Amino acid sequence: MSTERYSPSPIRGRYRAPDTGLPVRASVTIPGSKSLTNRELMIAAIADGPGRLLRPLHSEDSHRMIDALRLLGVGVEEIPSDGEFGPDLLVTPAPLTGGATIDCGQAGTVMRFIAPLAGLASDDVRLTAHETALHRPMGALITGLRDLGVDIDDEGTWSLPFTVRGRGRILGGRVEIDASDSSQFVSGLLLAAPRFDVGLHLVHTGEHLPSLPHIDMTIESLSRRGVRIERPAVGEWLVEAGVPRAKDVAIEPDLSNAAPFLGAALVSSGEITVTGWPLHSTQPGGLLPEILHAMGAHTGRHAGALTVKAGDGIRGLDIDLSAASELTPTIAGLAAFADGPTTIRGVGHIRTHETDRIAALVGNLRALGGEAEELPDGLRIVPRPLHGGSWPAHHDHRMATTGALIGLRVPGVEIDDIGTTAKTLPEFTQLWERMLEGGAAA
Incomplete structure (x- = not known):
């Protein structure tokens, strides 16, 4: 047994998001929640x-x-x-x-x-x-x-x-x-x-x-x-x-970290399978099949896996994400390629996460030629042709992964610090690039 720390080695610094003109088809395994x-x-x-x-x-x-x-x-x-x-x-x-x-x-x-x-x-x-x-x-x-x-x-x-002045009880x-x-x-x-x-x-x-x-x-x-x-x-x-009972507990895959990978199916008109998807979960990411279906995807479960397949384009929608606000960056990234406007509501509190995620998303999308506006409790996105450019991560792992998602379709998107993904998914770039190779990203 060891008290040493296992440390994955994430890529740090600037990262030019890989783009693809082909449908992405892969099976992905996501680390624990x-x-x-x-x-x-x-x-x-x-x-x-x-x-x-x-x-x-x-x-x-x-x-x-x-x-x-x-x-x-x-x-x-x-x-x-x-x-x-x-x-x-x-x-x-x-x-x-x-x-x-x-x-x-x-x-x-x-x-x-x-x-x-x-x-x-x-x-x-x-x-x-x-x-x-x-x-x-x-x-x-x-x-x-x-x-x-x-x-x-x-x-x-x-x-x-x-300082908490502990007194033992x-x-x-x-x-x-x-x-x-x-x-x-x-x-x-x-x-x-x-x-x-x-x-x-x-x-x-x-x-x-x-x-x-x-x-x-x-x-x-x-x-x-x-x-x-x-x-x-x-x-x-x-x-x-x-006193809680001692027991051995298996940790589910992080379903919110699966969001950009599943989103890649819609952005590239492809098909992505995430292995180990639980039948029941209290994770907010468990709402992804329902949300992506509403955006036009086909979703299905088989043998403990979730498969998301692109439909006939991405649909814009009006959605309250208060129950799953951490999915906002990925949904905003998909909305940039939708067939109409998308309004995301109920997420005003994400202004106080790693960064003001609402302001950051709006600013980043506008910098690439998109149309987006801040709302009191969310944001509205109107699809416009996007071009390459810098995508600041703002020290925020979910902003970084959204930049990679948008970069699948828009050549020349460069994330200023992909290393921010180490916060919850140090293996992000390795998994992302294996996914694009079409293999089982695990």
């Missing part, structure tokens, strides 16, 4: 014994979570795997210590999930992040933790960096927060709640709650380990105090 990997790491860290994560994601975000848990005293070891994308992980719970500084990088799941866990540590824990992520909203979570009795020193900024009880900016505020509290003295009664007070599938994912992951959670009303959760 970032969202599931980080949730399962969290739960395993407070379980009643050691457990394994099978086929987890190895990326910048998941490595940040592993490093954070190790700094808190949890054992996380790499062990041999039968998977194709790195080792499995053995997580051994231990009393949470602290006395450390945790760098969350750009990982929203790390900053929002570790903050409540830090309150259970026996010493102070300082949380910080990459300079490009210090703007990400944290105020509602800080307020909620303080209402639960956690001492947090944020120097009045309501944002990172801040959190009483718990009822707390109200406005999670309109991020469902991760809810998930972070729910994940730590079983170890609160009296559990948690969490109430969301805002009018809007984005990315509900991610909250369902958190609840399902906890429930599989014996944690009892009730939902007495919309936006309200009751978590019973207890």
